[in-house]
Amino acid sequence: MSFDIDEVVANLRTARTRWRESQQRQREPGGRELPSREALQGILDSLRGVLFPMRLGPPDLRQDAEDWYVGHTLDALLHALCAQVRLELRHAGQHEADADGLVRRFAASLPAIRGLLDSDVLAAFHGDPAARSVDEVLLCYPGIDAMVHHRVAHRLYELGVPLLARIVAELAHGRTGIDIHPGATIGAGFFIDHGTGVVIGETAVIGERVRVYQAVTLGAKRFPTDPDDRGGVKLQKGLARHPQVEDDVVIYAGATILGRIVIGRGSTIGGNVWVTESVPPGSHVTQASLRQDRRP
Incomplete structure (x- = not known):
């Protein structure tokens, strides 16, 4: 069995050149x-x-x-x-x-x-x-x-x-x-129990003695955009868009907390809830309480 290695090498070189030109990168002087x-x-x-x-x-x-x-x-x-x-x-x-x-x-x-x-x-x-x-x-x-x-x-x-x-x-x-952006600010005594599927975004701010369980998301609710040079849109970067979690909060498995909202000190967020509005200190947010809040 033989392979046309030279042709593959040439095509890979073409792909690299195309990428560098699209990114307006100059040829590197050498080395990594x-x-x-x-x-x-x-x-x-x-x-x-x-x-x-x-x-x-x-x-x-x-x-x-x-x-x-x-x-x-x-x-x-x-x-x-x-x-x-x-x-x-x-x-x-x-x-x-x-x-x-x-x-x-x-x-x-x-x-x-x-x-x-x-x-x-x-x-x-x-x-x-x-x-x-x-x-x-x-x-x-x-x-x-x-x-x-x-x-x-x-x-x-x-x-x-x-x-x-x-x-x-x-x-x-x-x-x-466990996916924690390095920009996230996390206070002392932080405990991730089990952990798989936890996501903490770049601008999240977490206080002291906070505990979270598996599959918790501290994410962004929406992504503001600006027009780009090609007539499309591009995401605005660097905006504060993730939650602030105050001291002594517990967030149970599967909870999703989105946007620049505040989870007040000492609150408990139950499993599998979806939170997009701030909650005051000492709150207990569960699926049952959310259903009650939605009743006319």
Whole structure:
């Protein structure tokens, strides 16, 4: 069996050229144009070990070597992260020299990120009667895995490398089925129980000690548009369009909450409800209560 490889290669080159011309991209001087998912996966794996060395670090690590391992691993991963940051800055037309300072600020954030993750682990342990230890929560719960990624991704997003942040978020999405945009702001003690199918949009703001269950959506209700250069329409980007969830709220499985609305402090949102209007603090929203509200 033989294949006409040369023809396929030529046709693929034509497809690439057509795409680059449609995007008004110039020929790159050489080397990779964009950050690497594979490189970022390795960085995240190392960073998980740095944050929790005796639980997510190497299996043969001993506590008396903990600081050595953290320092050695951190030095290597920060250099690797700096290379990825440079790629994004170059692609965005920004100064690559800014990468060093950005990564230093990221490194300085790691103790605070660890503190937030500790609060998430404790929230899961206290919020799930099936959890037998905080170690079980850290090692086994997909919601915690998603939050490790999100706390890192959100900091990268704040520091001005949104593409790296989005890749980190999507690595977690692929691993856990939990889709959290790195722009979402999430307070301490956040617990995602079970987790598969959870969606949290870019401009969502979540307070402290909030608990959500599987298949919960904090999404946008509508997408304003502007005319584009071709006579069609394009979505307006960057608008605040996702819910604000105040402290101590519980949102049960399958609930869909849409638009820039406020879920008041201490409220409970029942399973499989559809909420598109703000609710005051202390509310209990269920399918039964919604049916009663609709009666004449």
